[in-house]
Amino acid sequence: MTPLIAALAAYLLGSVPFAMISSKLFGLADPRSYGSGNPGATNVLRSGNKKAALLTLVGDAAKGWLAVFVARHLExxxxxxxxxxxxxxxxxxxxxxxxxKGGKGVATAAGVLLALDPLLGLATLATWLLVAYVSRYSSLAAILAAAGAPLYAMLMHGGNAQTFVVLLLALGLIAKHWGNIQRLLAGQESRIGSKKKG
Incomplete structure (x- = not known):
């Protein structure tokens, strides 16, 4: 029963919507009502409130990190x-x-990776930062970082259970960005820092 209880607790922790919490704290509109409609840090940033976006980013990453950290601490x-x-x-x-109907999981996945293996998490984060800095597309950065994460994990750990989970996270991230992929190909994707629409 322990694995099931642990998984349920982790799922509930992951369900905590920090985009909604930070938006209410800063008196912002529901992030699902503008921009991409995604309850995540990048879309909250489109409100123009960087503090709310930062709180969303930190909260979403922290819950991913905390779940894995506690599971490991409890052995x-x-x-x-x-x-x-x-x-x-x-x-x-x-x-x-x-x-x-939640976010796309970038920050939460980053928190998970940092808890699983700090070096793996940092390598993936560095990929995101580099692509985001060069392209100014958060979605492209997320897609390429997600694609790279399983490769990094394979190089570092081989084909173990952790690498398999990283692969599943990557597939989930890329699937949630399918709409972004289509907009990128059509040249219609919003860049980092663009204001909200609607």
Whole structure:
């Protein structure tokens, strides 16, 4: 029962919508009502409030990190830690508190990776920062960082359970960015820092 309880707790933690919390704290509109409609840090940034976006980013990353950190601290075993890592990520993508319509999981995945392996997390984060800085597209940075993460994990750890979970996280991230991929190809994707529409 322990793995199931741990996974459920991680899912509920992942479901906490920091985009909604930070928007209410700063008196902003529901982030689902403007921009991409995504309850995540990048879309909150489109409101023009950098503090709210930063709080969203930190909160979403922290919940991913905390879930894995606690599972490891409790010595629940590698299999359960991997399950927890996946569950907290799924909670963010499909949160019970938002009728299963959540964010795209970039910050939460980053927190998970940093907790699983700080070097892996930093390598993935560095990929995101480099692509974002050069292109000014958050979505492109997320897609390429997600694609790179399983490769980094394979090089660092081989084909173990942790690498498999990282692959699942990457596939989930890329799938959630399918609309962004289409807009990128059409030249219609918003750049980082662009103001909200609607």
């Amino acid at each position: 629940l075993g590698d299999g359960t830690v991997a399950l927890v890592a996946l569950a907290v990520f799924v909670g963010h993508l499909f949160p019970v508190f938002l009728k299963f």
